[in-house]
Amino acid sequence: MFESKIVTPRIRKMDQVEIVSFLGECKKQAKPGLIDLSIGNPDIPPCPEALNELLERSRDPNMHGYGNFNGVGELLEGIGAYYKQVFKTEVNPQEIMVVRGIRSAIFDVATVFAGSGDYILLPSVSYPSYFLATEFCGASTYLIPSSEESDYLPDLTQIPLDVVEKAKILYLNYPHNPTGAVITRDKLEEIVEFAHKNSILLCYDNAYNEIVFDGIKPLSLMEIEGAREVGIELFSFSKLTSLAGWRISFIAGGEAIIKEIREYLSLTDTAPYNGFQYGAAVALKQTYLDNTGAKLGEHYQKRRDELIEVLETIGLDYYKSMGGFYIWVKSPKGDGRSFTNYLLNEANILVVPGDYYGEDGTNYVRLSLTTSEDDFQEVLKRLKRLTL
Ligand SMILES: Cc1ncc(COP(=O)(O)O)c(C=O)c1O
Known part of the structure; x- marks a missing residue:
């Protein structure tokens, strides 16, 4: 295949490169109504x-x-x-x-x-x-x-x-x-x-x-x-x-x-x-x-708190985020890849498997807090319905 000839094996073998394809496949397979929590694109408009x-x-x-x-x-x-x-x-x-x-x-x-x-x-x-x-x-x-x-x-x-x-x-x-x-x-x-x-x-x-x-x-x-x-x-x-x-x-x-x-x-x-x-x-x-920094801090802290309340209700372990756009959640069964597949199939939510961030992240997934408010509330509802 032409593509595989031009991409050097050095690049091909990188886990991070492979995970981008994995996420692409997930998006292709997703049902209508997918909520994509795999990227950190701010949901607040510029001034x-x-x-x-x-x-x-x-x-x-x-x-x-x-x-x-x-x-x-x-x-x-x-x-x-x-x-x-x-x-x-x-x-x-x-x-x-x-x-x-x-x-x-x-x-x-x-x-x-x-x-x-x-x-x-x-x-x-x-x-x-x-x-x-x-x-x-x-x-x-x-x-x-x-x-x-x-x-x-x-x-x-x-x-x-x-x-x-x-x-x-x-x-x-x-x-x-x-x-x-x-x-x-x-x-x-x-x-x-x-x-x-x-x-x-x-x-x-x-x-x-x-x-x-x-x-x-x-x-x-x-x-x-x-x-x-x-x-x-x-x-x-x-x-x-x-x-x-x-x-x-x-x-x-x-x-x-x-x-x-x-x-x-x-x-x-x-x-x-x-x-x-x-x-x-x-x-x-x-x-x-x-005072944008403080306002963004409040906005994402509120979302963090709402999300971790739901995670606790459904029995998921997480790392308590102190800044930025993400929540790092431990997979309850299998590794981060299988939990990503589970969330895709059962809740139609796309997250990033933790091995994208190195082997020590293998048993985690990353959820982004940067969706529209409607989608964020929908995420909370879908997560609450999961029976883990
Ligand atoms: C840690 C970190 N560094 C850099 C970037 C990229 O920043 P920029 O948009 O300025 O290239 C991101 C974006 O997700 C990030 O999370």
């Missing part, structure tokens, strides 16, 4: 101010060439103002690289900083792109054991010394996709110290940044003393500002690290469309004017 800005800017015929690679001034200033307002820290334009989504930035970071003979460290339950990025850049993966018992936080003392010596990057993401675990400032400080001591780049994926529950204070890597000398933060406009389709995000971090990434991207990529850059600047400002 009208950002949409108006985009419309206004797009009327300018000079707006439609290549985007400003270094970031338009309004956006760079806006990002600086945001960090000052929300995280009480300064971030200057040389510390920012505007990119077309942080998903691809994860791969760029791996390519720039690691390769054959190096190790990339990641928690054993992680966002799939880290596994793929490591594989694609030719480095070896070291999975730091992570589980419910340790709140999906990495225990750095478990990493063998010879691996630490060859490690180039540590990927972390909190609030955590898929579990909703969060990190404390103390733990993040300890990790920054580890990165300093061992000259490892800390790539801190803060995709869900302010979306946290139960009164937790949002945390940025940029607040941590000494972090920008060894670290970068990936910030997404997809979740907080509901602009996933615009493909705009940014990397913040030490000037020297950003310079390396910028040089690489100047050869391989282009900037997001300028209209999106202006719109994103307005959207970001609006988040602190409207």
Whole structure:
């Protein structure tokens, strides 16, 4: 078959690639009325101010060439103002690289900083792109054991010394996709110290940044003393500002690290469309004017609470999410794949089997909280009817 000739075995064999086909098959087999809880596409619309800005800017015929690679001034200033307002820290334009989504930035970071003979460290339950990025850049993966018992936080003392010596990057993401675990400032400080001591780049994926529950204070890597000398933060406009389709995000971090990434991207990529850059600047400002982070936190915390009440009623175990868009549920029988099939057949709900996030997720499934309110209430009804 033509397709199998062009896709290298290296890519084909990846579990994450296979699971995408599995989910595609599930969708094909689904009955009408399927509720898809397999993706984290925000159900809250973007703010009208950002949409108006985009419309206004797009009327300018000079707006439609290549985007400003270094970031338009309004956006760079806006990002600086945001960090000052929300995280009480300064971030200057040389510390920012505007990119077309942080998903691809994860791969760029791996390519720039690691390769054959190096190790990339990641928690054993992680966002799939880290596994793929490591594989694609030719480095070896070291999975730091992570589980419910340790709140999906990495225990750095478990990493063998010879691996630490060859490690180039540590990927972390909190609030955590898929579990909703969060990190404390103390733990993040300890990790920054580890990165300093061992000259490892800390790539801190803060995709869900302010979306946290139960009164937790949002945390940025940029607040941590000494972090920008060894670290970068990936910030997404997809979740907080509901602009996933615009493909705009940014990397913040030490000037020297950003310079390396910028040089690489100047050869391989282009900037997001300028209209999106202006719109994103307005959207970001609006988040602190409207208290968007706290409102989203309340919205998804309410859904988490409603969902876990039902899970408890029907006798399912789950990890209590403290932020982000997801609930991580333990399969009551068989592995996450068979439970995904069960939910598809018995409730017409699509979820993601946990092995998409690494082998240690095998016995779980991930449910997204980001549907319309009507669909969410329907999910609760369908789950209540299950006899497990
Ligand atoms: C942990 C994590 N990182 C990155 C992304 C992708 O972000 P972006 O839309 O900016 O590429 C997601 C989206 O689901 C995510 O969950």
